[in-house]
Amino acid sequence: MSDFLMPSLGADMEAGTLVEWQVAPGDRVEKGQVVAVVETAKGAIDVEVFESGVVEECYVEPDTRVPVGTPLARIGSGERIVDERPGVVPEPGAAEATVPEPAEEPPPAPVPLPPQGPGPVIAPAPEGGRAMASPAARRRARELGVALESLSGSGPGGAIVLRDIDQEAAGGTPRPAPRTEPRRGGDFDRDEMRQAIAATMSRAKREIPHYYLATTLDLYAAERWLADYNRERPPEARLLMAALFMKATARALARYPDLNGHYDEQGFHPAERVDLGMAIHLRGGGLIAPAVRDAATLDLPALMSRLQDLVQRARRGGLRASELGSATATVTALGERGVDTVYGVIHPPQVAMIGFGSLRRRPLAVDEMLAIRPAVDVSLAADHRVCDGHLGALFLNEIDAQLQHPEAL
CATH class of the missing domain: 2.40.50.100 (RNA polymerase II/Efflux pump adaptor protein, barrel-sandwich hybrid domain)
Structure with a gap:
């Protein structure tokens, strides 16, 4: 009992x-x-x-x-x-x-x-x-x-x-009648949410010694593979580049567990699996980051389905407690807003926040020549109490390596 x-x-x-x-x-x-x-x-x-x-x-x-x-x-x-x-x-x-x-x-x-x-x-x-x-x-x-x-x-x-x-x-003093329906989806208290976000981010910047790294990834191979994959499938079964970003990040976190876990009063606790949070903008100005559980082991179609489901339920209501409290690291992507680079704030008790910007065509050096390639900036905000910039750089390089072989994701 x-x-x-x-x-x-x-x-x-x-x-x-x-x-x-x-x-x-x-x-x-x-x-x-x-x-x-x-x-x-x-x-x-x-x-x-x-x-x-x-x-x-x-x-x-x-x-x-x-x-x-x-x-x-x-x-x-x-x-x-x-x-x-x-x-x-x-x-x-x-x-x-x-x-x-x-x-x-x-x-x-x-x-x-x-x-x-x-x-x-x-x-x-x-x-x-x-x-x-x-x-x-x-x-x-x-x-x-x-x-x-x-x-x-x-x-x-x-x-x-x-x-x-x-x-x-209380002497018979009438009490207000309870609500018959809970707030769902976008019907949230915006001021209350902003206060909650302010409290969490203030704590993060006050308690977590952040360090930041960023690099540019060549997405030529990923874009070509994605186009070939989607060409043979109906619209509802197609993948977005976001699914490749999430899967590559999850695999990199599995290889570098010092960035995947929680930090509390007893120190750092690496997680046994990658429950990868995804920051979702809510209509009306809110923000929520539910987790895709065991993201490193999901194939791309299953991961894409999970992402779509989380976004829909986050915006209409219906997220589960286990999806909100279990994230071991979080991805934030602002590419659709036209932002080249995003430097996130770590969400405690996590120790890493990974950011993806806009996919743009840029001049890149390829085999001693200049080429116009699809590229994206990826950033890492990490907790200096747990690891140093050397490991953070290896982690970003691992995301790059994963995206150079999208067929293996």
Whole structure:
């Protein structure tokens, strides 16, 4: 048995608002299943559970803002779930509930649970039974000495929820009704996001000793190979140069692990795989950087599909917590904005930010002759606590070497 905690969805996150439960007490969950929606400065994020088991109790009511690390629910085997109300029959597939039986008369007739939906599912109490209330509300009522029988509930089916207990404890002062829908996609608080970005970037420049390197890459081979590849495929199956940039970067990070990982109070921790973040501009002025997980092992079509999916979900809503908190390094590309070179700021706790500028045709020296070639500037911002410019230069050269043989990516 363990507690499911409010996750950290980035170094800039101190707290989040639980806006929706997608499971209820008694539900069985599998590792990786989305169980809740949490709202942060960057919008609504689907949060997964990282172990399999049964939801034994939901501690936090929807529309509650809590700090990172706060227990949200208890996940267990389900064998010890006890429902104190008489006559409650568990949902199919849920753990069996222990129902106390009177010594001299049979128990009341079973009452089925209502259809399951977002938020805690609460069975109606039989006549003469206890008041309908969520587990968290019962616990809070015991702590504050509030009699449940005297309250009218505002939850599903008239159930008593945490806000009803808090309202009663505050002397009956009305509390604002919770939002029924979380913010999604571009519907984010721009000022709140800018404050979060400002806090993270200020921390990065204050705590991380950056060094910067940049070089120009000849993309003649990559452009010709890409044109040949796309010529034989329908539009929906074609690749963009961005996929080649991401794959070459991921492979280079796998070869130079000192640039792939996280730095914390205990020092640098190299990552076991490359979860490559991609900075995405949101309509309205926001910025978010979800990760393509295990990017170094994906083939180019799969990587292209992941990139398109991340961009679409970042802009309409639906990113997962594991995609926001797992990046081991990040790529930012401003080529479509006409920028030749971008010098990024490292996103803590990462130790590297790689930037790609615009693909332009430029005069380059090729085999003792001058040629007009497609080229791009690539930059590296790296953490000097972990490595030096020598390794950074080798890393940029490795990206170049990978792009000279695009057929092998």
